[in-house]
Amino acid sequence: MKSPTQLKVILATTFALLAFAGNSVLCRLALGDGAIDAASFTIIRFLSGSLVLVFILLLTRLIKQQSPYKEQKRSTGRGSWLAGFMLFLYGVTFSYAYISLDTGMGALILFGAVQLTMILISLLSGNRLHYFEWTGVVIAFSGFVYLVLPTLSTPSMTGFILMTLSGVAWGLYTVKGRGCKDPILDTTYNFIRTLPFIAILLLLTIQSASLTQAGIIFAVLSGAIASGVGYALWYFALRGLSVMQAAALQLLVPIIAAIGGVIFSSEAITIRLVISSLAVLGGILLVLLGRQYLHPSSGKEV
Template sequence: MNPVMDPAKLKTLLATCFALLAFAGNSVFCRLALGDEAIDAASFTAIRLLSGILVLVIILLLAKFIQKKQSSAELSDSEAKGSWLAGFLLFLYAVTFSYAYISLDTGIGALILFGAVQITMILISILSGNRLHYLEWTGVVIAFSGFVYLVLPSLSTPSMTGFILMTISGVAWGLYTVKGRGCTDPISDTAYNFMRTLPFIVILLVVTIQNANLSQAGAILAVMSGAIASGIGYAVWYFAIRGLSVTQAAAVQLLVPIIAAIGGVLFASEVVSQRLVIASFMVLGGIMLLVLGRAYLNRTSD
């Protein structure tokens, strides 16, 4: 048995780790910027998306150049170019994400976001006619119970406004993810979807310009969130999922709230409450049971 890891698997592992850190980084960057009032939510959203557009366009152009050079042929006119619905969902995710982090700690926000993403995708699966087995229903009940426990009256309860906004953000990202599952060119689709957020960015800035609050530190954090954690992070994630099964891709994302919570402690001086720890185990454990439950049942029924 060869103790050296297969190069392809190693690349997938490294790409997955980077992508998860990038996803968690979005929460940390946003919380640092908005929690310290270094920038307003609208400006953060606009700079984040514009930075993501710039990076993704550069990546797309480089990919086209390499592809054309390798094939010595013209690119097809039928390249993927995303959709306006996906662009709107991307913008809705980003703007509600920013406004939610005005009042949420890093770990709580990431838990609500990724919990809502998974639950949205599960509900879509159910509405599409896929029936859940008993293990999966058990996971759903545990996960929902974790959310209920998280928002019970307590000193550590997140603000209801922040909770609702982050839930909307998670639903939007879940719908965006489902819509993009069948795309043939993820990088191209993502770049064009980002570009389609431009009209929504203009409307947002026109509506909020009078309340703009911009500092150099806030702008830098927004650029890092958009260029590195979003633009490069999403591109690397699309590379990673080519080497992961659907179950693996869903399961590893459950690490993001934990990484984000650690980031909040290290960089934002936040305190992880007992309620957050218990709720995290319930939500993430429930979703993990749901994700792995079907794989287990399918394997035992074969």
């Protein structure tokens, strides 16, 4: 039977992964149809995310003040400028990369960069990977490659570099979040720290801005729900996940996004999607359960 803390981590992880996939779907709907330009999408996304997080933070503080069980010590978490910059770098390069990359190619480059970044950080930190974990990562990533392989073509160098930077930034942001003590507080301050970079982006691109009502709505939903709330829950979930678990779980996002494409864009469910989903889920299962059940003496961290 799972503890309340474990259940909270599972629920937070599930919502966060759905939010990540939601960002991909919303970005594709907005930029793919030309409803908004990449810079405006990024700016509105981060502004709306910041506002929602500030509201959530104030609401939670009000609830705590009225609770009879008040905390003895106030949280000292305030995020960091490094995390804030990584968050902005991920968002802006993600938006601009999709101007010159198709969806499958962009997703492969993004999550490939995330995986490589987090695995490299794990190894540099002195963590040894068991062969079950290596096997799981290879199977999961192979399943993802199998899913997007039919759409692959030679990418533009600009798009490739931008999406690689986006993946590296998100990998660093994820690892940075594992030391988080107060997810909502840290995420809020990280979003607020993106505002100076957002202001610079606005000054540089305001002359070429292209907005529609639909594009603004997509950007607000991406920022307020899929980014603001989703990232706060992801920071919470990271406290109960190892680096490799977090890396492997994010391979689910392309699968969930593909399902979102079926629902919102009437894309067909193919045998290829089913096979790749089984490969990804099977690989993730090896990563998550390998050490805990097969070699419990090796500990949780990887």
